[in-house]
Amino acid sequence: MTVAIIGIGHIGGSLAITLKENGFADTIIGVDKSQQNLDKAIRRRLIDMDCSLEEAMQRSDLIVIATPVNALMDLVPQILDLTQPHQVVLDVGSTKELLLNIIKHHPRRGRFVPTHPMAGTEHSGPEAAVPNLFDHKYTVIIDPHDSDADALESVRAMYASIPMHMVDLDAKAHDVHTAYVSHISHISSFALALTVLAKEKDEGRIFALASSGFATTVRLAKSSPDMWIPIFEQNRDNVLDVLDEHIQQLARFRSLLIKRDFDAFYQLILESNNIRKILS
């Protein structure tokens, strides 16, 4: 099978290595608006060849769109215009409601399968492409009933080949849940980094004292704004709702500290320990 990957960054590049390595794809074609990214992808052997979007649409069976989510708004309709009846198109973006509204009435909507593999790191670009990024993680398949049965089957086969687990959600539920379990984590890390940067001028000292606890909670603060701003734009209402809730939770801790009510503080920590059950 020939797979075209549109957007050869961290996610697209990692998928390229994985699908070639496991034999799902015979040939991987890379498309990217940055020729520099394509050159890197060729040098790192992430892809077999690069070409224009139009040529890729002629030559491939499965088209994976792995660009930042703002680019999807124009790109998905444009790609669906070029899609032939035997081809399957999927995206791997972090937000879905807006995109799916835009293509709701597209005549080729059935060839498109919206997906969101829940994997990724704070790194970006083809230089951050790694094998095994997706192994045994979850992919969300969004609104599966709006895709043609054979298209859905091809996409499920692709994710199963990695292997990844799959879970189905509607677009609204997907966007709400990712606000909770992914988008708010990033804002929390950005804010934590700014808190420390604002307070600590002596960078050498932060470095010396930064324990592994700090390093993990602030890891996501290294994430690229080019990827994340479009996500926050598109999922703004859900993110705002969760951010409000998060600030209120922090305000509870603040209030208990002010009142020196360490018994209630203890109970809050115990309650938060329940996250153990969820993240084995």
Add this chain to the structure above:
Amino acid sequence: MTVAIIGIGHIGGSLAITLKENGFADTIIGVDKSQQNLDKAIRRRLIDMDCSLEEAMQRSDLIVIATPVNALMDLVPQILDLTQPHQVVLDVGSTKELLLNIIKHHPRRGRFVPTHPMAGTEHSGPEAAVPNLFDHKYTVIIDPHDSDADALESVRAMYASIPMHMVDLDAKAHDVHTAYVSHISHISSFALALTVLAKEKDEGRIFALASSGFATTVRLAKSSPDMWIPIFEQNRDNVLDVLDEHIQQLARFRSLLIKRDFDAFYQLILESNNIRKILS
């Protein structure tokens, strides 16, 4: 050398394995108020023998106190009362100002070396003891001029044997900096866990969707309240100050989302990316 470790939990137990394995200690004596912890420590071969505090003070050259910080308030003066002129005592607690005020005028103050190895995980107890926990991390040595030169030298030799890097700070600076780079990370994780737990009732769904980003930012929410409440009690003013700053940073993000000012949001993310320079 015979080393006594008072408090055979995650930190004390890990130190026990490490110092025995690298040959710094010939014999490790364990002391713990929980006989169950001592039994586990013997079964897991973390310690060579257990005994009472009094007996341990008779038999050891170096005494490491690795209890939660509330226990230090009574334990350190009590141990210094029993300390002989050739013995060296150190603690590994996360807060220092209060403790050092309490023992400021103790006649054996010079035998005591306050330290804080910046390592640890969200786990606790002797079952969480692991080798290599401290390798190449930083230990803070607090107020080194208040310790006898030979005591200081023994403690530096102990940390160098692991090996760990060392940095000197006064007690006030230590407590302020750990509020920034360790204590606030924990409150942020506790609050994030509560945010998600409050919003998501369907635990299976969180599990499925929880990306690695969420898992790392919320990892510290598994931490034990028995360890952390005493730290927050003792470092309350510094933690409150940093928590206020953190809530204000989150409020900036909230305000920009409300105003849909994604250009300024982009700049804030770029600014927070500077944390990269600090955490390689």
